[in-house]
Amino acid sequence: MKAVVFYEHGLLDKVQVTDVPKPEIEPDEILLEVKAAALNRLDLWVLAGWPGLNLKLPHIMGSDGAGIIAQVGSNVTDFSVGDRVAVNPTLGNDSDYFGRRGLDNMSDNFAILGEHVDGFFAEFTAVPARNLLKMPENSLFIEAAAASLVFVTAWHSLITRGGLQAGETVLIVGAGGGVNTASIQIAKLAGAECIYVVGSSDEKLAKAEALGADVLINRHEENWGKAIFKATNRRGVDIVVDNVGAATFATSLRALKKGGRLLTVGNSSGPTFEFDNRLMFGKHLSIIGSTMGSSADYETVMNLIFNGRLQPVIDTIYPLSEGLAALHRLEEGNVSGKLVLTP
Ligand SMILES: NC(=O)c1ccc[n+]([C@@H]2O[C@H](COP(=O)([O-])OP(=O)(O)OC[C@H]3O[C@@H](n4cnc5c(N)ncnc54)[C@H](OP(=O)(O)O)[C@@H]3O)[C@@H](O)[C@H]2O)c1
Incomplete structure (x- = not known):
């Protein structure tokens, strides 16, 4: 089957679209036709x-996917061949403290499809049945795939962990990214x-x-820190998504x-930096x-996607065979929302 893979770590010159064997499934898994x-x-x-990321190579890339079940493992009872499904990219289990509480993202063997194991940039992939969510008939595969990782991340950060309340003010640093376009919509929906x-x-x-932002600041045209200070009458905002x-x-x-x-889930411009701790205690801040x-x-969050109250922003859809071109677009950063691959 066709897949976007790499045989060694590095830059995009290590990525190739090639033929790899179709995966075999375990008893608790299904085979997804992506x-x-x-x-x-x-x-x-x-x-x-x-360091510490030890992948089986070649590695099939991609953490987000949706499709049709092509085969079910012998232990799978609640899904059938032909079901249309979205896939939660977070791998977990029920055998440890956090996993038993549904917090797969905190469980001991937390992993992400496409990060630690093979992913979705392929014609087929093997997925644990516990990660599946049935899609309503009228929902779109491209939307389910585009939404999964960034919307669950943004929902958990803003709502579950951040406790965003109606009436609060929110600053989102970055306009067009996947997590940011999800965060704008979730903040709007939360009031x-x-x-x-x-x-x-x-x-x-x-x-x-168009997604719901009220005050727009172009970081190349003005000092955005000063602009926020001014726009909030020198008070600042309740929540920053950075x-x-x-x-x-x-x-x-x-x-x-x-x-x-x-609220933070990432560090696109670098992970280590200094900040003035007096701000933290002097202003009673939380990170x-x-x-x-x-x-x-x-x-x-996926049910909010399926019923249309949230909608992933899709920039461009590429055929799987042009997966490398899509990855170059992602690297360049000239993207509003998500890049999607279809067979
Ligand atoms: N921990 C998790 O579970 C998790 C999950 C998802 C993502 N992440 C991480 O979160 C980050 C965002 O992911 P993504 O998929 O949304 O990435 P993305 O689509 O590439 O978006 C990157 C965003 O960062 C903004 N940005 C980059 N440099 C900036 C700068 N110097 N000043 C202000 N804004 C800047 C961009 O702003 P413009 O759009 O305005 O250009 C864009 O909105 C990544 O580091 C990713 O690894 C973590």
């Missing part, structure tokens, strides 16, 4: 590799009073406005009002980190 897969910045981190978005271009900011890290964290902390929360989401978060 109808749509979506890209995430994570794909590039996995390609680069890090945020004002959503400030800092973006790299007017075009991306216009799209953010998945950029080194380049923005210090400004994000300053943009919070007293008692504010900085709340999280990764992915629980299975309950996944089901909640």
Whole structure:
């Protein structure tokens, strides 16, 4: 079967679209005929590799997918061949403290499909049945794939961990990214009073406005820290969503009002940085980190996708055979929302 793989870690020159054997399934798994897969910045981190990431090579890339069940394992009773399913990318189990509480994202052997094991940039993939969610007949594979990872992450961060309340103000650092476009919509749905978005271009900011952003700040045209200070009458915001890290964290902390929360799930511009701790205790701030989401978060947010109250932003759909071109687009960063692959 056709798949987007790499045989060694590195840059995009290590990625190839090639033929690999169709996977065999375990008793608790199903074989998914992938109808749509979506890209995430994570794909590039996995390609680069890090100490402790020991992948079976070649590695099939991609953490997001949806499709039709082509085969069911001998232990699978609640799904059948032909079912249309979305896949929760978080792997977990019921055998440890967090897993038993549905917190797969905190369980001992937490893993992500496409990160630690083979993923969705292929014609078929093997998936544990416990990760499946049946899709309503009228829902689209491209939307289910585009939504899964970023929406469960943003929901868990903003709602479950961040405790966003109606009437609060939210600043989102970055306009067009997958997590950010999800975060804007979730903040709107949760009743945020004002959503400030800092973006790299007017075009991306216009799209953010269409998703629900109220105040738009182009970071190449103005000092966004000062702009937030001014726009909030020198008070700051209740919540900042900052998945950029080194380049923005210090400004994000300053943009919070007293008692504010900085929510983070990533660090696209670098993981290590300094900040002035006096801001933390002097302003009673909290930094709340999280990764992915629980299975309950996944089901909640995907049902909001299926009923149309949230909608993944899809930038471009590529055929699987052009997976490498899509990965180059992702790397360049000139993307509003998600890049999707279809067979
Ligand atoms: N822990 C988890 O569970 C989890 C899950 C998903 C993602 N992540 C991480 O979260 C991060 C975002 O993921 P993604 O898939 O949404 O990535 P993405 O689609 O590539 O988006 C990156 C975002 O960062 C913004 N950005 C980059 N550099 C910036 C800077 N210097 N100043 C301000 N904004 C900047 C971009 O802003 P513009 O759009 O305005 O250009 C864009 O919105 C990644 O680091 C990813 O690994 C973590």
